[in-house]
Amino acid sequence: MSLISNITAATLAKDIRLEWRSKDAINSMLFFGLLVVVVFSFSFDPIAEESRRIAGGLVWVAFLFAAVVALNQTWAREVRNQVLDAYRVSPAPANSLFLAKALGNFLFVIVLEALMTPLFIVFYKLRALGPAWMLIPIAVLGTWALVVNGSFFAAMSLRTRAREIMLPLLLFPISLPAILAMVRATTAILTADEPAKFWIVLLVAYDVVFTTACLLLFETVLQAE
Amino acid sequence: MKRAFPILGVLTAVLLSYGLYEALVAAPTEQTMGDVQRIFYYHVSSAWTAFLLFTINFVASVIYLIRRSPVADPVAVVTAEVGLVFCTVVLVTGPIWARPVWGIWWTWDVRLTSTLVLWLIYVSYLMLRRFSTSGQTPLLAAVLAVFGALDVPLVYFSIWFFRTQHPQPVIGGGGSIDSRMMHALLINWLAFLCFAFLVCWSRYRLEMLRREVEEIQSQKSMFEARGAR
Numbered sequence: 337m338s339l340i341s342n343i344t345a346a347t348l349a350k351d352i353r354l355e356w357r358s359k360d361a362i363n364s365m366l367f368f369g370l371l372v373v374v375v376f377s378f379s380f381d382p383i384a385e386e387s388r389r390i391a392g393g394l395v396w397v398a399f400l401f402a403a404v405v406a407l408n409q410t411w412a413r414e415v416r417n418q419v420l421d422a423y424r425v426s427p428a429p430a431n432s433l434f435l436a437k438a439l440g441n442f443l444f445v446i447v448l449e450a451l452m453t454p455l456f457i458v459f460y461k462l463r464a465l466g467p468a469w470m471l472i473p474i475a476v477l478g479t480w481a482l483v484v485n486g487s488f489f490a491a492m493s494l495r496t497r498a499r500e501i502m503l504p505l506l507l508f509p510i511s512l513p514a515i516l517a518m519v520r521a522t523t524a525i526l527t528a529d530e531p532a533k534f535w536i537v538l539l540v541a542y543d544v545v546f547t548t549a550c551l552l553l554f555e556t557v558l559q560a561e
Numbered sequence: 562m563k564r565a566f567p568i569l570g571v572l573t574a575v576l577l578s579y580g581l582y583e584a585l586v587a588a589p590t591e592q593t594m595g596d597v598q599r600i601f602y603y604h605v606s607s608a609w610t611a612f613l614l615f616t617i618n619f620v621a622s623v624i625y626l627i628r629r630s631p632v633a634d635p636v637a638v639v640t641a642e643v644g645l646v647f648c649t650v651v652l653v654t655g656p657i658w659a660r661p662v663w664g665i666w667w668t669w670d671v672r673l674t675s676t677l678v679l680w681l682i683y684v685s686y687l688m689l690r691r692f693s694t695s696g697q698t699p700l701l702a703a704v705l706a707v708f709g710a711l712d713v714p715l716v717y718f719s720i721w722f723f724r725t726q727h728p729q730p731v732i733g734g735g736g737s738i739d740s741r742m743m744h745a746l747l748i749n750w751l752a753f754l755c756f757a758f759l760v761c762w763s764r765y766r767l768e769m770l771r772r773e774v775e776e777i778q779s780q781k782s783m784f785e786a787r788g789a790r
Contacts, residue, residue, distance in 0.1 A: 485708075492689070492701050492704065492705070493689075495693055495694055495695035495697065495701065496689065496692040496693050496694060497692050497693075497694055498692060502688070502689070502692055505685050505688055505689075506685050506689060506705065508681075509678065509681040509682045509684075509685050509709075509712075510682065510685075510708050510709065510712050512678050512681070512712075512716060513678075513712065513715040513716045513718075513719045516719055516720075517719060538715070538718070538719050541715065541718075542715055545711055545715065546708070546711065549707065549708060549711055553626075553704050553707070556626070556700065556704065557700075557701065557704055560695065560697035560700045560701060
């Protein structure tokens with residue numbers, strides 16, 4: 337167990353340091369997210385009451401598209417210098433690499449969400465009618481649901497043509513229940529029309545099921561060449 | 562084995578024509594919906610056939626993941642492709658029936674949504690197979706099939722939370738159905754199963770031939786490369 341956590345920590349620290357120095361993923365995600373916010377905002381120009389109903393969907397669609405930008409770069413560095421091949425022959429457990437990548441992406445997307453949320457509040461005149469602190473667990477669970485499968489499918493799409501297009505094609509159909517749950521839960525909090533509990537439970541179930549599946553199958557996918 | 566194929570073909574043709582007669586002429590007209598209801602015999606038979614094929618696809622994928630059996634993967638390809646066709650028939654005939662009966666083409670009901678998501682997952686499954694460049698396509702596809710199978714119950718459960726609009730299943734759902742309608746439905750399902758099996762079989766032979774040709778070509782190019790040296 338400590339071997340897994342040591343290697344995970346080392347890989348994660350490396351990724352964060354690289355990202356801190358280059359800021360490739362976070363910059364492209366941020367700008368992309370900003371563009372989505374602006375485009376949606378002036379194409380709908382909603383009043384406060386309307387935006388409460390649609391903001392849940394808009395926010396998550398923006399985060400989803402922006403997350404794909406980061407997810408697509410997950411393995412790019414490892415492929416370039418045959419790091420992945422070195423990883424395959426090393427005795428390090430495959431899951432520690434996967435966890436490091438998923439946690440790294442999780443961190444990047446959470447940072448993105450933290451920076452984008454004020455923008456949404458400004459552009460869409462948002463004010464939650466329900467308990468606003470509940471949005472934090474929803475964001476954490478929802479983001480994990482996206483990045484755990486995203487990191488996994490990014491590894492799968494390494495061996496395809498047009499891999500940057502392949503990732504959303506694989507990720508979106510599988511993520512539909514999670515996206516529905518995040519959007520519904522967020523809308524429930526914003527409008528205070530219905531309880532968000534069911535959707536949070538669904539997100540937890542989704543996270544547990546797919547984290548388990550990813551951890552069980554990642555070694556198979558990593559070794560497939 | 563070679564002779565069984567045309568026999569099955571003739572049997573399928575006979576069953577499909579008999580099924581058509583049963584569905585359009587012999588089965589009684591439904592009291593409230595009228596003749597529109599007759600699409601039911603095709604809609605439901607296609608749905609059952611598609612779900613059966615997707616189940617076989619899932620089982621074959623799991624077998625491939627565990628044993629790397631060389632038969633399991635072509636079975637998975639074939640059932641995914643043919644299943645997707647039947648699933649498309651379900652998704653097209655559904656709205657045609659729903660428009661006059663419900664007054665709307667589509668609603669985000671539990672069965673409709675799950676079927677659509679299943680359809681989307683299998684489209685992405687076939688895209689993955691098409692775009693994959695490595696020799697490990699079967700493995701990646703099998704992994705995706707397992708993910709898809711995990712996803713469908715979650716979709717079903719999430720939409721089930723809303724009330725559902727789709728008619729309850731006539732079998733095992735507490736609904737009642739005229740015995741002649743049931744007869745027409747079962748005949749059509751049998752015909753569709755035979756048809757699906759026939760298509761799967763020829764597609765399976767095609768897939769095996771394709772693999773054989775690939776093998777021979779790679780051997781030939783290896784041989785030529787050695788000769789050139």
